[in-house]
Amino acid sequence: MVVRSEQGSGVRGWSARIARFLVIVLALFTAVSLVAADAWWIRVFDFPRLQFAMVLAIALALLLFTRSRRLWLWLPLGVAALAVQLWQVVPYFGFMPQQAVSADSCEPADRLHVASLNVLQSNRDFDRAIAYVREENPDVFLAMENDAAWTDALSAALDADYPHSMKIPQPNTYGMALWSRLPFAEVERNELAGGGTPSIKARLTRADGGVMTLFAVHPRPPRPGQDSGQRDAELVLLADLVRESGRPTLVVGDFNDVGWSSVTETFQRIGQLVDPRRGRGFNATFDATNPLMRWPLDHVFHTDDFGVLRFAKGPDVGSDHYPLEVELCLSPGEFAPQQEAPDLTREAVEDAREELEDASKGGEGFEADNLTATVPDD
Structure with missing residues (x-):
């Protein structure tokens, strides 16, 4: 039948x-x-x-x-x-158009190699992470979730090769540390949305004397008992700082958000930044311990002054995150005409203000009156 x-x-x-x-x-x-x-x-x-x-x-x-x-x-x-x-x-997906243009070649002086890693505070396999950094050999390395033990272990291994650093060890899983071979023209710690989640702004001096700005960020994720308002406010405020910082600029970190969310889209529009992940594959960095539930939480965004030489997810280093690796080429005259950041629209500004207003209602550690002034005027 x-x-x-x-x-x-x-x-x-x-x-x-x-x-x-x-x-x-x-x-x-x-x-x-x-x-x-x-x-x-x-x-x-x-x-x-x-x-x-x-x-x-x-x-x-x-x-x-x-x-x-x-x-x-x-x-x-x-x-x-x-x-x-x-x-x-x-x-x-890898077959889709790339938002950030690729660079086929680059003068050594114009290259910037950045690696970031959420080390997982409870992880104590220091040697594995240190071996990764030494093998990857980036110009700039960002560590997140570093407590005092992680900061001490990484400092002992990296300080000799990376003479410029800013270290913010914390016991609350939101510690942060930045090591750089490029000198700091200036470096500062910020806490844009309170809650014990610092960020770093570093002005890096290039070999030719030029300066580029790097922001490092790690906001809190949405989870039971913790809505996304603080994360969203931090990303919006950071985007506003990016616009004010001049160019060239890049932002690196564990955003605890995915690139396709409305908040990250607003972040890109306010900051006038391109996403090198788009059109280059997911490169999902979390959760490294669960092959079925992975998504890209770690990001690099940059102004259109850069072309992308390489964008990749790193190897398993014992954390619940994979490292994120990017090699950029700084040549504004070459790359800016070939790519365009998402438009800064009135809708994006209104969305940013709404995010700040929503966060101020239930936010922790910051005053609502200090937020809206940082949003760009219409």
């Missing part, structure tokens, strides 16, 4: 039920993720969009294979949810 429709029992029937359940649940998650709110239980749905898309694709295939009941209802619902998820993540 030829089966022409879903059977009420057996493997085919249960497969159809599971497929319908997945479509309903993931369509609901997709709808919730589009809500403009900083509640942690909403913003966590920003992260696993690729995973949601893969499960939706499997569920849709099962619906067709099992010839599910009410296919006219479940198929369009699943396709719509899949389209939303793919619309967010497809720009990061």
